[in-house]
Amino acid sequence: MNVVRRVGLALLAPAIALVVAAIISAFVILAIGEDPLVALRELVNFGDNSASQMQAVAVILNRAIPLFLAGLAVSIGFRMGLFNIGVEGQYRLATIMAAWVGTAVVLPRPVQLLLIIVVAMAVGAIWAGIAGILKVTRGVSEVISTIMLNFIAIGLASYLLTGPFRGTPEGSLTVATEDLPESGRLPGLNGVMASLGLAEPRSELYGFLIPAIVVGVLVAILVKRTRFGFDLKASGLNPTAATASGVNARAMVVKAMLLSGALAGLIGLPDLVGDTYHYGTEFTSGLGFLGIAVALLGRNNPLGIAFGALLFGFLDRAALSLQFAGIPSQVVTIIQGTIVLAVVIANEVARRIAIRQAERTGANLPTARPVAGEQQATVAQ
Amino acid sequence: MTLALEKPAPAPTAKTRTGRGRIWLILAVIFVLLAVVRAVASQPALTSSSTFSAMLILAVPIGMAALGGLFAERAGVVNIGLEGMMILGTWGAGWAGYQWGPFAAVIAAAIFGALGGLLHAVATVTFGVDHIVSGVAINILAEGIARFLSEVVYAGGDSGGGVTQSPPIKGDAPTLSLPLLSSGPDLLGDLESTRWFLLSDAAGILRGLTSGLSVIVIFALLLIPFSWWLLWRTAFGLRLRACGENPWAADSLGVPVYRMKYFALLISGSLAGIGGALLVFVANIYREGQTGGRGFIGLAAMIFGNWRPGGLAAGAGLFGYADALQLRSQAAVTGLLLLVAIVLVGVTVWQTRKGKLVQAGIAAVFAVGLFLLWLTVDQLPSEFVFFTPHLTTLLVLSLASQRLRMPAADGLRYRRGEDK
Numbered sequence: 001m002n003v004v005r006r007v008g009l010a011l012l013a014p015a016i017a018l019v020v021a022a023i024i025s026a027f028v029i030l031a032i033g034e035d036p037l038v039a040l041r042e043l044v045n046f047g048d049n050s051a052s053q054m055q056a057v058a059v060i061l062n063r064a065i066p067l068f069l070a071g072l073a074v075s076i077g078f079r080m081g082l083f084n085i086g087v088e089g090q091y092r093l094a095t096i097m098a099a100w101v102g103t104a105v106v107l108p109r110p111v112q113l114l115l116i117i118v119v120a121m122a123v124g125a126i127w128a129g130i131a132g133i134l135k136v137t138r139g140v141s142e143v144i145s146t147i148m149l150n151f152i153a154i155g156l157a158s159y160l161l162t163g164p165f166r167g168t169p170e171g172s173l174t175v176a177t178e179d180l181p182e183s184g185r186l187p188g189l190n191g192v193m194a195s196l197g198l199a200e201p202r203s204e205l206y207g208f209l210i211p212a213i214v215v216g217v218l219v220a221i222l223v224k225r226t227r228f229g230f231d232l233k234a235s236g237l238n239p240t241a242a243t244a245s246g247v248n249a250r251a252m253v254v255k256a257m258l259l260s261g262a263l264a265g266l267i268g269l270p271d272l273v274g275d276t277y278h279y280g281t282e283f284t285s286g287l288g289f290l291g292i293a294v295a296l297l298g299r300n301n302p303l304g305i306a307f308g309a310l311l312f313g314f315l316d317r318a319a320l321s322l323q324f325a326g327i328p329s330q331v332v333t334i335i336q337g338t339i340v341l342a343v344v345i346a347n348e349v350a351r352r353i354a355i356r357q358a359e360r361t362g363a364n365l366p367t368a369r370p371v372a373g374e375q376q377a378t379v380a381q
Numbered sequence: 382m383t384l385a386l387e388k389p390a391p392a393p394t395a396k397t398r399t400g401r402g403r404i405w406l407i408l409a410v411i412f413v414l415l416a417v418v419r420a421v422a423s424q425p426a427l428t429s430s431s432t433f434s435a436m437l438i439l440a441v442p443i444g445m446a447a448l449g450g451l452f453a454e455r456a457g458v459v460n461i462g463l464e465g466m467m468i469l470g471t472w473g474a475g476w477a478g479y480q481w482g483p484f485a486a487v488i489a490a491a492i493f494g495a496l497g498g499l500l501h502a503v504a505t506v507t508f509g510v511d512h513i514v515s516g517v518a519i520n521i522l523a524e525g526i527a528r529f530l531s532e533v534v535y536a537g538g539d540s541g542g543g544v545t546q547s548p549p550i551k552g553d554a555p556t557l558s559l560p561l562l563s564s565g566p567d568l569l570g571d572l573e574s575t576r577w578f579l580l581s582d583a584a585g586i587l588r589g590l591t592s593g594l595s596v597i598v599i600f601a602l603l604l605i606p607f608s609w610w611l612l613w614r615t616a617f618g619l620r621l622r623a624c625g626e627n628p629w630a631a632d633s634l635g636v637p638v639y640r641m642k643y644f645a646l647l648i649s650g651s652l653a654g655i656g657g658a659l660l661v662f663v664a665n666i667y668r669e670g671q672t673g674g675r676g677f678i679g680l681a682a683m684i685f686g687n688w689r690p691g692g693l694a695a696g697a698g699l700f701g702y703a704d705a706l707q708l709r710s711q712a713a714v715t716g717l718l719l720l721v722a723i724v725l726v727g728v729t730v731w732q733t734r735k736g737k738l739v740q741a742g743i744a745a746v747f748a749v750g751l752f753l754l755w756l757t758v759d760q761l762p763s764e765f766v767f768f769t770p771h772l773t774t775l776l777v778l779s780l781a782s783q784r785l786r787m788p789a790a791d792g793l794r795y796r797r798g799e800d801k
Contacts, residue, residue, distance in 0.1 A: 028529075032533045083513050085461075085517070134775075134778075134779050138778075138779040138780075140775075140778045140779050141684070143461065143513060144677075144680065144681050144684060144774070144778060145775060145778065145779075147674075147677045147680075147681075148677075148681065148771040148772070148774050148775045149775070150674075151674060151767075151768050151771040152768045152771055152772055152775070154768075155764045155765065155767045155768035155771075156764070156768075158764045159762050159764035159765060162764070163762065289517070289520070289521060290521070292517050293517070293518065293521055296514055296517075296518070328528075328529050328532035328533060328536075329532075330525050330526075330528040330529035330532055331529065332525075333521070333522075333524065333525025333528070333529070334522065334525045334526060334529055336521065336525070337518060337519075337521045337522030337525050337526075338522065340518040340521065340522075341500075341504060341515070341518045341519075341522065344504070344510045344511070344514050344515065344518065345504060345508045345510055348508050348509050348510050349508065352509070
């Protein structure tokens with residue numbers, strides 16, 4: 001009974017938050033003299049034939065894949081109370097390095113792709129690792145150091161792009177690295193969809209969907225079923241207790257940052273190996289910051305993060321059609337921001353209600369008083 | 382209640398009067414070093430009045446954001462949302478500025494920023510959401526709101542604004558200069574142009590800091606000592622800081638902790654907003670992305686300044702200087718390499734005398750490396766110059782962060798009547 005109630009509360013909170021966010025967004029749209037129902041229709045209007053509907057699904061998924069990876073990267077840090085705000089810089093630097101290595105050598109396809117992935121993960125991990133090392137050796141807050149490393153990474157990436165790694169001729173309008181050779185490209189999944197009897201979308205569904213799912217499952221196993229995952233959570237919940245039980249807190253910080261950075265390195269790859277084949281000035285930016293929002297929505301749980309990423313992808317898809325309907329596309333960003341705030345507030349309220357209930361039921365059992373539990377949930381947020 | 386972990390309330394930070402003399406000494410040493418490097422590297426931009434007046438203009442917005450951070454964190458709330466509040470401020474300044482001029486711009490920016498602060502207060506104080514989480518959400522939201530408002534207000538209209546920018550600000554705020562020295566006969570200007578070692582450097586710096594100052598910049602500068610007075614010399618300030626050091630104790634003494642945190646965040650947001658307005662005045666127009674992460678830099682400046690007004694002003698000045706130098710003269714930035722190399726030689730000597738040979742060795746290696754870099758490189762790529770301030774922050778923090786002390790209950794969730 002109690003378990004059912006707790007699960008219900010955990011699911012109810014985000015649901016209520018979504019409704020609240022929808023109401024607030026509706027008022028925003030009303031305030032500018034537009035019809036919220038029109039906006040709602042544009043949001044759910046996937047087109048009238050199966051091809052355009054599949055196209056919408058492909059667009060949503062293609063957007064959700066990098067967001068999912070970004071959410072995973074952020075969540076690893078969050079699990080132990082580490083704020084890796086630097087995912088943005090980590091993936092930008094990782095993507096340009098991977099794009100460059102991918103053009104510098106030509107190997108058989110699986111090896112080439114593996115090389116690109118390994119380079120991206122390594123660069124992301126190194127960049128995030130700097131923040132981890134600064135934290136344990138010099139006591140620099142990772143929040144500040146990762147923000148500063150973001151700026152440095154973006155500066156470095158733009159130096160590399162306009163200088164040594166530039167693949168487009170001098171004077172041309174686009175500034176980008178050279179295109180990846182054929183062996184560095186990951187084919188899309190449209191063929192698979194066709195063989196399943198689904199209509200083929202116009203845009204190619206990223207083949208990176210499959211590695212992303214594999215990564216998601218691996219991360220889920222890692223954080224839920226392994227000693228490392230337990231140590232990670234333990235050092236987040238109660239560093240003193242974790243240290244007392246033999247966890248090396250300093251090593252955990254560095255490991256968590258390395259892992260978080262390695263995952264961050266993957267964020268740019270779905271676009272890189274599935275669509276653009278190069279890193280340029282037009283390359284998708286802002287995924288790192290959105291990843292923070294997605295991780296919050298998903299409560300650091302891989303499955304939840306997948307839902308959060310899909311939700312954001314779903315909202316982003318509508319931006320263009322909203323614009324055509326005369327509603328500023330930035331409504332989408334406002335909806336997203338409102339959802340995040342509403343969800344974190346709702347989670348907080350739900351948590352407090354749960355504690356209240358636990359206190360009430362545990363009033364007869366003095367040992368069950370969750371004094372320390374309070375603080376635990378704070379860090380796990 | 383059951384946990385007897387009550388730490389003794391830390392004494393309200395005693396001011397270190399002994400440090401006062403040392404600060405002047407450090408400033409003097411930095412000044413002489415700058416003058417030496419200016420002469421050796423023959424980069425007059427290093428101490429020119431134009432660099433220093435640009436420094437002031439660029440440092441003040443950062444300083445305001447840092448001051449905003451100070452109020453929030455002294456009351457125990459970490460404010461990563463400064464960047465978002467600053468963005469709201471820039472938008473408010475652009476919108477009010479093009480219609481009613483610069484003073485209205487400042488007021489509107491303060492109100493817009495305060496709204497961001499209010500949101501942060503509702504989330505963190507009333508609902509107890511994690512401070513970083515709320516701040517990040519506010520940053521995302523503010524960017525969307527600014528663009529959305531532009532789309533609604535400017536796009537399609539004939540005001541001259543667009544989706545990413547406002548129409549130009551109407552009119553300028555009056556400017557002041559120091560009579561005789563910086564204006565009219567301009568004695569400092571004459572002295573600066575003589576290129577006498579030390580003397581003309583001092584003249585350049587003084588003239589840069591005293592000529593053609595907008596009254597709004599002066600107002601912003603005055604806010605720094607005013608904040609110090611408010612926080613360290615009034616009952617309000619004592620209560621506010623008590624909320625950041627030990628809210629449980631403050632509550633037991635009758636301080637309305639929630640209300641104080643709300644006040645602090647409203648002040649914090651409006652200061653960040655004013656910082657945004659000052660940025661708008663630099664370009665005389667609101668442009669999307671104008672803050673360029675200066676809210677974060679402000680936060681870093683505050684930490685660099687050890688959660689004190691004087692310190693954060695120094696931090697903001699440092700970033701402003703790095704920023705101004707790269708704007709004035711890219712080549713002069715290479716002069717900084719020499720400066721840092723000299724400083725590192727000093728560190729080497731100091732660490733050797735303390736017997737810390739490893740640290741001394743690292744400093745020596747970097748000093749030699751930077752010196753060689755200075756000899757070989759004429760001009761750094763502009764992308765490197767762009768992140769000079771951020772790299773500086775990182776270096777300074779990694780050298781100094783162990784000596785910093787933040788308010789004891791900073792970033793903690795406080796619920797009235799509940800244990801920690």
